[in-house]
Amino acid sequence: MTTTAGAGILVRFMLRQERRGLPWWLIGSGLLVGYQSVGSQDLYGTPEALAKLRATMTGNAALLAMSGPERLLDTIGGEVVFEIFGFLAILVGLMNMFLVGRHTRTDEETGRGELIRSTRTGRHAPLVAALCVAGIADLAVAIVVFGAAAGTGLPVAGSVLLGAAAAGAGIAFAAMTAVAVQVFENPRSVYGAVGIAIGTAFVLRAAGDIGNPVWSWLSPIGWGQRTFPYAGDRWWPLVLPLAAGAVLVRVALILLDRRDFGDGLLPYRPGRATASWALRSPIGLGWRLQRGSIIGWTAGLLVLGIAYGSFADSVEEYVADNPEIAQYLPGGAAEVVNSYLALVILISALLAGASAVAGAMRARHEETSGRAEPVLATRVSRRAWLGGHVTVTLAGSAVAVAAAGLGHGLAYGIAISDPAQALRLAGVALVQLPAVWLLVAVAVLAIGWLPRAAASVAWTFVGYCAVVAMFADSFNLPDWSRQASPFVHLPQAPLDTVTAPPLLIMSALAAAVLTAGFAGLARRDFGY
Amino acid sequence: MTSAISLTGLVKTFGTTRALDELDLDVRTGEVHGFLGPNGSGKTTTIRVLLGLLRADAGTVRLLGGDPWADGVALRARLAYVPGDVTLWPAITGGEVIDLMARLRGGLDRRRRDDLLERFDLDPRKKASTYSKGNRQKVGLIAALTSDAELLLLDEPTSGLDPLMEAEFQRCIEEVKAEGRTVLLSSHILAEVEALCDRVSIIRLGRIVESGTLTELRHLTRTSISVETFRPLDGITGLTGIHDLTVDGRHAVFDVDTAHLDEAVRHLSGLGVRSLTSTPPTLEELFLRHYDGADKS
Numbered sequence: 052m053t054t055t056a057g058a059g060i061l062v063r064f065m066l067r068q069e070r071r072g073l074p075w076w077l078i079g080s081g082l083l084v085g086y087q088s089v090g091s092q093d094l095y096g097t098p099e100a101l102a103k104l105r106a107t108m109t110g111n112a113a114l115l116a117m118s119g120p121e122r123l124l125d126t127i128g129g130e131v132v133f134e135i136f137g138f139l140a141i142l143v144g145l146m147n148m149f150l151v152g153r154h155t156r157t158d159e160e161t162g163r164g165e166l167i168r169s170t171r172t173g174r175h176a177p178l179v180a181a182l183c184v185a186g187i188a189d190l191a192v193a194i195v196v197f198g199a200a201a202g203t204g205l206p207v208a209g210s211v212l213l214g215a216a217a218a219g220a221g222i223a224f225a226a227m228t229a230v231a232v233q234v235f236e237n238p239r240s241v242y243g244a245v246g247i248a249i250g251t252a253f254v255l256r257a258a259g260d261i262g263n264p265v266w267s268w269l270s271p272i273g274w275g276q277r278t279f280p281y282a283g284d285r286w287w288p289l290v291l292p293l294a295a296g297a298v299l300v301r302v303a304l305i306l307l308d309r310r311d312f313g314d315g316l317l318p319y320r321p322g323r324a325t326a327s328w329a330l331r332s333p334i335g336l337g338w339r340l341q342r343g344s345i346i347g348w349t350a351g352l353l354v355l356g357i358a359y360g361s362f363a364d365s366v367e368e369y370v371a372d373n374p375e376i377a378q379y380l381p382g383g384a385a386e387v388v389n390s391y392l393a394l395v396i397l398i399s400a401l402l403a404g405a406s407a408v409a410g411a412m413r414a415r416h417e418e419t420s421g422r423a424e425p426v427l428a429t430r431v432s433r434r435a436w437l438g439g440h441v442t443v444t445l446a447g448s449a450v451a452v453a454a455a456g457l458g459h460g461l462a463y464g465i466a467i468s469d470p471a472q473a474l475r476l477a478g479v480a481l482v483q484l485p486a487v488w489l490l491v492a493v494a495v496l497a498i499g500w501l502p503r504a505a506a507s508v509a510w511t512f513v514g515y516c517a518v519v520a521m522f523a524d525s526f527n528l529p530d531w532s533r534q535a536s537p538f539v540h541l542p543q544a545p546l547d548t549v550t551a552p553p554l555l556i557m558s559a560l561a562a563a564v565l566t567a568g569f570a571g572l573a574r575r576d577f578g579y
Numbered sequence: 580m581t582s583a584i585s586l587t588g589l590v591k592t593f594g595t596t597r598a599l600d601e602l603d604l605d606v607r608t609g610e611v612h613g614f615l616g617p618n619g620s621g622k623t624t625t626i627r628v629l630l631g632l633l634r635a636d637a638g639t640v641r642l643l644g645g646d647p648w649a650d651g652v653a654l655r656a657r658l659a660y661v662p663g664d665v666t667l668w669p670a671i672t673g674g675e676v677i678d679l680m681a682r683l684r685g686g687l688d689r690r691r692r693d694d695l696l697e698r699f700d701l702d703p704r705k706k707a708s709t710y711s712k713g714n715r716q717k718v719g720l721i722a723a724l725t726s727d728a729e730l731l732l733l734d735e736p737t738s739g740l741d742p743l744m745e746a747e748f749q750r751c752i753e754e755v756k757a758e759g760r761t762v763l764l765s766s767h768i769l770a771e772v773e774a775l776c777d778r779v780s781i782i783r784l785g786r787i788v789e790s791g792t793l794t795e796l797r798h799l800t801r802t803s804i805s806v807e808t809f810r811p812l813d814g815i816t817g818l819t820g821i822h823d824l825t826v827d828g829r830h831a832v833f834d835v836d837t838a839h840l841d842e843a844v845r846h847l848s849g850l851g852v853r854s855l856t857s858t859p860p861t862l863e864e865l866f867l868r869h870y871d872g873a874d875k876s
């Protein structure tokens with residue numbers, strides 16, 4: 052029996068398991084490319100528009116850091132790659148990470164793998180099969196990306212190269228996951244390590260695009276960008292992900308031979324034997340359960356804010372060059388920088404709102420999973436239990452919103468040499484906080500009174516607010532249809548002057564809705 | 580004697596399902612009360628009503644002298660609960676869960692906690708996602724047993740425990756009983772019920788169909804008799820409470836209702852007993868009769 056016996060059967064079995072999830076990754080990749088391609092051709096379709104864009108971008112380090120090497124801006128296709136490739140590579144990287152991780156380490160951890168290994172399959176078969184499945188998925192990504200790019204009118208040769216470059220990044224990250232799977236004993240650590248690797252790859256390519264290009268050559272994302280699809284079509288960098296993939300897979304197989312089934316090379320790190328001082332109350336529990344996502348979202352919004360903020364200074368120039376953009380900005384072209392900041396801060400607040408709603412819905416998940424039951428069998432009342440979760444959510448959303456504003460202010464402040472902008476824009480962002488809290492309050496109201504429909508109600512409301520905020524003008528939505536969005540009723544700082552009454556009324560409304568939600572929970576059956 | 584739990588005419592419906600159908604249950608202070616019944620008969624639902632998680636549609640609920648729906652928090656401070664399937668937070672260790680639950684209940688007795696960890700042989704440093712089913716159950720048990728609550732509500736607390744741990748659990752409940760505390764123990768493990776319970780109640784389709792001490796319940800069943808007599812077996816068919824009788828010359832095999840055992844034995848001894856074996860009903864027989872008997876009624 053060879054060490055890969057049975058891999059073929061496993062590949063078919065794994066593909067069957069993935070038939071629901073995989074299409075979404077492919078659709079996501081296709082949409083990302085297609086949407087960007089249509090949008091870019093719309094905005095920068097003419098050589099003059101493209102030349103103006105190049106002029107705006109040159110030397111804007113923050114923007115280059117979020118996008119790609121300037122050379123891509125030579126053609127419209129290249130512009131698409133410039134904007135999208137980093138994110139496409141992250142998406143494909145995550146897809147590969149989950150594909151390989153799920154069918155190797157997760158299976159081993161849950162014992163499903165034991166069932167498989169007890170049949171006539173070889174020691175290497177699950178890993179090899181998982182890598183084959185990842186390879187098949189990457190091929191599909193290449194085809195979908197090619198289709199989306201060529202289908203929206205970009206040159207065929209460049210589109211083939213773009214698809215291949217995306218698949219190349221995927222292969223490199225799949226092989227990295229294969230190694231991480233041997234090292235760590237539980238899937239969370241594997242995903243954490245590969246996630247850091249993907250993030251590092253993004254940062255390295257950013258460093259290469261701003262400064263010394265050598266950095267980009269250390270990054271699978273950089274390899275893909277530096278094939279320069281549509282802007283020179285350079286094929287040879289595709290060798291790099293293939294070579295790296297081969298080496299890493301070889302390493303993974305060697306490591307696999309050196310460890311026991313179910314173990315990692317790094318043993319699982321035991322946790323605390325006793326609870327810390329803070330884990331003693333419903334709020335302590337709420338913090339413990341939400342802190343990971345609160346810290347993550349706060350950091351993410353800070354970075355996003357820095358990215359948006361770094362663009363604020365050049366936005367004036369940019370809008371003068373691209374008058375069509377002005378229609379998306381509240382307040383039009385007149386107060387360009389302030390309208391721009393108002394829009395991006397609103398978007399950040401919506402993201403913070405979405406994360407806060409996810410935090411509030413955790414309470415519902417605690418209820419349906421049965422984890423809340425033993426807590427409520429102690430001296431903790433339902434009000435205190437929900438209060439613990441929601442307090443953490445509300446406070447966390449305040450921190451996240453402030454971080455987003457701070458990020459905008461830091462980057463904008465550096466650009467215009469005015470450090471005071473940091474605190475100013477943090478304050479400006481907090482103007483949106485009462486609306487964020489109202490989103491949370493509506494989720495709590497739904498948990499109290501419509502528990503089974505709570506997730507749909509809460510997320511529909513978030514989606515509605517997002518549509519109103521971002522598309523109401525471009526879709527020409529009638530005025531009345533926007534009125535249910537709390538964000539509409541708050542001043543759009545820093546464009547509008549801020550007055551206290553709308554903020555106080557919105558906060559009071561949120562408090563009233565929260566109270567109603569708590570009352571609903573107190574009177575209904577718990578757990579269903 | 581006072582009652583720790585007293586339910587009368589308790590009704591709970593879920594949509595069209597009548598999960599509890601005029602249930603009456605009485606658990607006396609200081610006893611270990613077995614709560615038995617087939618799957619889906621309403622044990623967990625009853626316990627959830629007692630915890631104030633579900634609101635009764637009709638009937639009265641008295642728990643430790645109060646109403647768990649109205650004065651829940653004050654009452655729950657005096658009880659501890661173990662669910663049948665302990666679900667834990669994946670990233671929090673067993674030790675942390677035990678401490679948290681104790682603190683939420685009002686205080687942590689660290690000596691007792693460490694003692695129980697040792698007795699149940701549980702590693703408190705593992706994240707819950709890496710515990711096996713049995714180890715998760717141990718976390719729930721230890722969290723409840725570290726408390727000095729007057730009332731323990733245990734819903735199939737030993738599902739998934741190995742025999743060694745099952746024995747340890749029984750020792751713990753003996754200690755709880757010796758301290759005069761009350762236990763409501765829902766269980767499918769008859770040996771556990773037989774070893775621990777002072778009284779049992781059997782629930783079927785949301786109703787209590789039998790309640791009493793095990794001895795009392797045994798009386799409601801039959802004893803198997805195999806007998807050989809000196810004189811011919813006259814008149815035996817005329818006895819009341821005799822079932823499944825087969826007579827072969829002077830040898831007879833039959834079941835007799837425990838209530839009529841005395842009468843039957845007197846009659847047999849009048850015929851001169853050469854040999855007699857009597858087999859008391861096993862607990863299994865007792866329960867199996869209740870578990871599927873009522874389907875026919």
Ligand SMILES: Nc1ncnc2c1ncn2[C@@H]1O[C@H](COP(=O)(O)OP(=O)(O)OP(=O)(O)O)[C@@H](O)[C@H]1O
Pocket residue numbers: 579593594596597598616617618619620621622623624625663
């Ligand atoms: N939320 C609910 N919605 C609808 N029906 C329910 C709900 N909860 C319980 N039931 C029904 O109520 C009945 C009693 O269920 P319960 O969980 O109390 O049984 P049980 O005696 O604990 O069973 P087991 O021995 O399997 O644990 C079952 O018919 C069950 O399907």
Ligand SMILES: [Mg+2]
Pocket residue numbers: 622623624663734
């Ligand atoms: Mg049950």
